[in-house]
Amino acid sequence: MRIGLTYWNKIDHLATTISNVLHKLGHDVIPFEASTCIPGQLDVILAYGPFGTLAPLGKQLTSYAEATRPAFVLWLTEQLTNPRLPEWIQVPISDARSKIEQISYHREEDDQWDTNFLIKPLTSRANRFRYYGDIRWLHREGVLTVLAVGSDWIANNLCEHGFEPITAYIGSHPDWYANLKLERDIPVLWLGKLVTHRRKESLQQVRGDLQNRGVNLQVVDGVENPYIFGDERTKLLNRTKVIINLLRTEWDNHSLRFFLAIPNGCLVVSEPVFPHLPLVPGTHYVESPLDSMAERIIYYLNNEQERKVIVDRANQLITSELTMENSIRKILGKLPQNSRKKKWVKQNSI
Template sequence: MKDRVQAADHKRAITFCYRGFTANFGTRHMVASILEQAGHDVEQIKDGPADFSADSVVWIWGNTNWYPGLYAQLAAMPRAQRPLVVLWHTEPLPLPRAAGLPWPRLNWWETAKFVLRDSNATDVYTNYLVLRRWLKQGIPDVLVAATLGRCGFLSERGIAADWVPLGYESSYGRDLGLSREIDVLFLGAQDVPRRNRLLRGLRKKGIQIEAVGSYVDPSCWGEERTKLLNRTKILLNLARTPGEFPDLRLILGMANKALVLSEPIYQPDPFVAGRHFVSSSIGEMPETIRYYLAHETERVVISERAHRLITQDLTMEGSVRRILDLISMRANQRAVVDRPYEASAP
């Protein structure tokens, strides 16, 4: 058995599963590129079926509902012949009971996708129920959640998950030194009823907000997005549901040195309200916006501190290394005896 134990830097054959969106179909995912740069043999796919062996790794990004073909293939395989499967769950789940917030109601189109079991659905209930179906089949071997809130929800249901936050990568942006003539920007999907209601309320109180975002418009991604955020003083976070932690939106703002102003977030670690972003209730948000627009020095201090955190201490390379360590631990467990996955100690 000792000969089968693998070193942490063991080079692997990895099938990286990333569905993508209309605006970025065909692009190489940053995690796949990081893995390749580390010497791993990486094939990126949108869904299964795919060719892999029992000693290879399948790395899933996002949530399980996006990959019905892969699920069908893995579930049909004898467990001893399956590759080691890791899921980095980056999509929302319900908040844990400890958050003290009610679970969200789905809007009409989310409800339709839920009922139809649409593989494009990514509401909190679809994400959990499909993940539970995978877990009943013993998949994945390593479950990683990108936020502490998602780890807490899973823990309440007896599901072990490791916390590895999303990290900064250069495609998320950089400081271009542009003039910041946009006072307040919201960047995100424009078809969320709660969000649109909150935006209307802020505008009625005299706040001018530029709102953009699309899964199909390339101008909302890549270098054009970086330029837009570099022209922005305050990036507003209004979530789909109260308490949700949209980690990527915060990282985008911080990468481009826009001050992130958010409604309250449940467990926003590793970010700290007041140090890396500003937290405000919806009712107090108009005054908070006016304050930071009028106090540039305070705005810049927070945005600079946040930028240093993500570019120096919270990188995507670091997060990928952490998951590779978890993969090595699980691979060595399987080499000794095929036993249930146990999350590592915090």
């Protein structure tokens, strides 16, 4: 199939990895920026994230005749709003936020998409509501062929609201890990943006508790230390014994941290999380409330064999079953058989 793959930045590491998997599975991949015009003669468009606006893409898809419109897959990896919000609050706010985004973006004469400068300030807030509003909009317009989410719990939650999502974990990928056989001289690592006040306070608490016990926590957050990717990240994780998982909100899914860390030999110690992944606390990772997290970390630092048993068990599951390739196969397997390719070949033969 000819698959149009959106990318969100000029250097988009996740897009590159997804593209490599699609190529391996025998598909032609046509990358394009999400806020530009859709390339011609595509069978499928795959957008992930989203890490930016879906308005230009969605507005173009709704303008296609159904017979010529490519199938559209949204692989939702971003976080949604508080699940405790009742629908009578969540729906109107989400729909309004999505509508603001749609109104803001318009197509210029040179086929580029631009924003209304008066409305643009409104498009930088309430993105979690926008994500929900966008999938409601795309579903309502009949252009959302497959909705994939990286969490069992989120999939179940969306089913309760009239969607038919499939669970497709981001998964592991061989480009993200290696056994470098390095000395694990970093006892504890935090890797990722802090973003929210809650997460900053949580990190400060755990870090202080560890320091009081003589253990250093290394922070790579783009501020204290710069972000790293690719081989540098693999090397860092190969030097790490324990990586911690702290939540922005209690319902968030931060599974990518598990898929990056565990295949590189790190033990994940996490706050209690919702059942996003088929990973079992105590079997595949360690779960602990913040108040006792430092104590649990030190226990596993001092008991290397127990730590290794958990990591090896999780690594076997993640690298054999919970892979990106398996997820993409599952997503593509949900596409209808009447691909657009058959339609535009038929049109060309008239």
